[in-house]
Amino acid sequence: MFTTVLIANRGEIALRVARTCREMGVRTVAVYSDSDEDSAVTRFADESVRIGPPASRRSYLNAAAIVTAARHAGADAVHPGYGFLSEDPDFAEICAAEGLTFIGPPASVLSGLGDKARAREIAQAAGLPVLPGSLLPVSTPEEAAKIADDIGYPVIIKAVAGGGGRGMTVVRDPRSLPRAYAEARAGANVAFGDSRVYIERFLETARHIEVQILADGQGNVLHLGERDCSIQRRRQKLIEETPAPGLPAGSADRICAAAVEAARAVGYAGAGTYEFLVDHDGDFYFMEANCRIQVEHPVTELVTGVDLVREQLRVAAGYGLSLQQEDVRPHGVAIECRVNAEDPGRGFLPTAGLLEEFVPPGGPFVRVDTHGHAGMRVTADYDSLLAKVAVWAPDRRQAIARADRALGEFRIAGRGMATTAGFLRNVLEDPLFRDAKHTTALIDDRTEAGR
Template sequence: MFSTVLVANRGEIAIRVVRACRELGMRTVAVYSTADRDSAVVRLADEAVHIGPAPSKRSYLAIPAIIEAARRTGAQAVHPGYGFLSEDPDFAEICEDNGITFIGPPASVMQRLGDKAAARALMEKAGLPVLPGSPGAVATPVEAREIAERIGYPLILKAVAGGGGRGMAVVRQPDALVRAFNETRAHARAVFGDERLYMERFVDDARHVEVQVIGDRHGRVVHLGERDCSVQRRHQKMVEEAPAPNLPPERREEMCAAAVRGAEAVGYVGAGTFEFVLSPTHEFHLMEINCRLQVEHPVTEMVTGIDIVREQILIAAGQPLSVRQEDVVRRGVAIECRVNAEDPDREFIPAPGLLTEFIPPGGPFVRVDTHAFPGWRVGPDYDSLLAKTVVWAPDREQALARMDRALGEFRVTGEGVRTTLGFLRRALAHPDFRSATHTTGLIGTMSAESVTRHQPVRAAEE
């Protein structure tokens, strides 16, 4: 077992990992940029190391600085959280080369699944359903046109190295393809350093449903059930719930079995997620595989009682999974809302500033994962996530009532700071969400005027 773990991340996920390590009796090391010098995780961890200035490339993505911090503090393992270096096979290899355990999938697995086009082909070979699309990366707009004629419209362009909802573009008409291809390729080059794109048929009125899997180093893989993540803006999730509502039991079993089959096919180790698109007729197809912990993992923890981060750490230490598939029992309903420092009235642009008031909700079966506090400056350098509000209840109706109450209790104020609190309450009050007939297009079709007229809710920060 490890005695010291370095957390190569920031914000609420860094705190989440520190807490799991502490419960296992492990010493923790936080790393921080100049902008995060006064962050909550710096105060919480046993030791903290400054690794560079605010820009991520010079701090949280600076691999030499992180390895040196691990060496100096005697850390035997590194937990990358999510984002940043969590899906970087080069980082995993460098950790191993330096005698440091990477808490996550082996570099070889990340390499096979990190290339989205290659992973798609690999999973198709393993028998998972995939959407019609390109056999690999698409080199030119001319090739894109030829493939589009075969798979039809609408279609979606995706960055091969993409993730986090970035590097995507939906194309509905042939005359929009070339421009979308060039713009998405340029975006992929700038964000991911890899301009390669692939194409898939796009499913309208679809839902986004994902399956959580965990595998150990002894060949055992289990699933922890599925989550619905259909409430999104710009392909980025805002609300997640487990189990997925309005999903036929036989389809749930098929999706979960497919995820386990795919994980076994690549020798998956650690926590991972198989993301599926679900059509209105409940047909499902694989979208992508994420080789890391997901932001929304708490909803799965709440309904299963399984600490996923704890499992990650124990698996990395060589221990077998603590549960068998038959031990995984889900109870009740959990919902997570991401509270971001963004302005919903201005297309969700970031709204940073100094927090003068930050009072999270509480009460029975309410969990708030956050790194924010009064006096904390929400800066422009990183993701705008302030907190994840998670609730559990015996059924969906009670869970929705509890979430509305929790969001209504939240108090966030600060000069220049706006949040998604009010918007989240309106989205959860929407008739389509209440009836579990919503799709990934919910937010795109919601107008602030109609929602305000039919579901008047005063945002806590307004």
């Protein structure tokens, strides 16, 4: 096993990784920007190293600074968390060249699946159904128009290097396609440094289902069930749960089996997810693969009892998986609500300020993953995620009630601060959600209608 792991991330996921490392007797090194000097993980880790100013490109996206910090601290491995450099094949190769183990899939897998257009091609070759669209990046507005005419509107333009719900533009009218295409390319270049885009048919109402997989790179691949991530606002996930409710009989089993075979076909190693859209007929289509730990991994851990970070470390260290498919026995229902520092009353505008009060909920079967604490200053430099409230219960009705109770207990106050906790409680009360008839369109439809 590794002696020292540098955690190339920040916030709740950095603290989450550090906790499992400590339980395994592995020394940890936290990196921080100037605005995170007194963060929860810098106080928890065995050592902390400054890597730059607040701007991500000069700190958490600065591969050279991170590798230098790892070498200085005597680390033998790097855990990238999610976001930032977690799916960057160049960073994985740099780590390898410097004698550092990258705790994630091989660079070759990251390169193939990180390119969303290439990932569609790989998925199709592995037998996964994909939505009609382009298998290669679209080079001109004329090519975009032809593809859209062939597959039918509405279509969605996606950044090849996108992910996490970003870099997507829906087009419903042929007249708006040229401008949308140009804006999508420009936006992709700003957000990801890569202007390439591809096009596929857009499903107005669908379920977003993802499968958690684990693999050891030696042909052993298993799944830990599916998660429903359909509660989204502008394709940003807000609430996730497992198992996915209301799917047609046998649908979840087929989706999970497809994900396992697809991961095996590319020689996957570590933790990851295969994401799908499911239409009203129960047909499913591959959307993308995420080659990292997911924000919503706590719900899977709650129903399976499997520590996904521990499995990541074991695989990266060459030990292989600690379990087989028959050992995975999910029990009960888990729901996660993302509490963001955003103001729902002002179009979900991110808020920043000093947290004067921060008291997370507790009680039976409640888990809160957070880096927040009283006295912390929330800045606008990074993602607005403040805490993840995850609950477990024997059935979905009780899980919804527990999640509502937990959100109601959360005490967050500060000058200039607003959160989405109250908004999430309203979603939990929505009849469509409670009856498991919700789709990815629920929140945007309600928001547009002023409800």
